[in-house]
Amino acid sequence: MSLWLITVAMAPEARLLTTRWQVAGDIGRRPCWRGSLAGRDTLLLLTGIGQVNAAQAVTAALEAEPGIEAVFNLGCAGAFEGSGLRIGQAALASEVVLADMGVQSAGGLAGLDEVDIALAGRSTGLPVYNRIPCDLGLNELIRRANPGIAQGPMATVGRISGDAATALAVGRRWGAIMEEMEGAAVGLVARWYAKPFAALRGVSNPAGLRELDLAAGAEAAQRALLALG
Numbered sequence: 001m002s003l004w005l006i007t008v009a010m011a012p013e014a015r016l017l018t019t020r021w022q023v024a025g026d027i028g029r030r031p032c033w034r035g036s037l038a039g040r041d042t043l044l045l046l047t048g049i050g051q052v053n054a055a056q057a058v059t060a061a062l063e064a065e066p067g068i069e070a071v072f073n074l075g076c077a078g079a080f081e082g083s084g085l086r087i088g089q090a091a092l093a094s095e096v097v098l099a100d101m102g103v104q105s106a107g108g109l110a111g112l113d114e115v116d117i118a119l120a121g122r123s124t125g126l127p128v129y130n131r132i133p134c135d136l137g138l139n140e141l142i143r144r145a146n147p148g149i150a151q152g153p154m155a156t157v158g159r160i161s162g163d164a165a166t167a168l169a170v171g172r173r174w175g176a177i178m179e180e181m182e183g184a185a186v187g188l189v190a191r192w193y194a195k196p197f198a199a200l201r202g203v204s205n206p207a208g209l210r211e212l213d214l215a216a217g218a219e220a221a222q223r224a225l226l227a228l229g
Ligand SMILES: O=C(O)c1cccc(C(=O)CC[C@H]2O[C@@H](n3cnc4c(=O)[nH]cnc43)[C@H](O)[C@@H]2O)c1
Pocket: 009, 010, 049, 050, 075, 076, 077, 078, 079, 157, 160, 161, 162, 179, 180, 181, 182, 204, 205, 206, 207, 208, 209, 210, 211, 212
């Protein structure tokens, strides 16, 4: 039976799943649950917040369970102005973007491609810079289960946008619909292990606004995933 991996940063982002699934010990010192999704045996891993936590946890899982065939990142996120997304709405990533990485100067952020710092894949002729594409097959599966779901780039940041002007700049810089803190880290590790990757997020706040409806965002993302069956 094939095995899938879901990662979430915070326990409330997985409550609908953890109340249905079985506790399955620890992987990479992170709590883990086991259940079923779309007929696949599925592990759910609670990574902790941010890119370092997410990358370490996913690496540990992929090393411990080489049978993992797909990796999903799930959680809440801030919606950028102009995305048309409202609190409690789910969206699917077309790509996840390492939005803080590059060379920052007074004129703005030069992306990794502009300074030719590749993070992976140079030897294959397809270098990975800031943008990590999501798997087309997984995204098709998610879209079929969630007709009309919004889709677009998601910006993964180390520094949360703390006001509207900062959020606007980040959203515009990357053409992103949402801001979060783990997606691109999970996506890049999945790429190193040649595993298909998808990211689903629910809106908990407008990006730049420091008031979160965590429950609404978390529920939206989980319901979109559970729609897979
Ligand atoms: O204190 C704040 O201003 C603040 C603003 C947004 C989110 C937080 C969090 O502590 C949650 C971080 C957690 O949730 C994801 N998330 C949710 N909304 C956003 C956002 O607008 N920008 C970045 N990340 C967000 C993120 O993936 C983390 O896992 C605090």
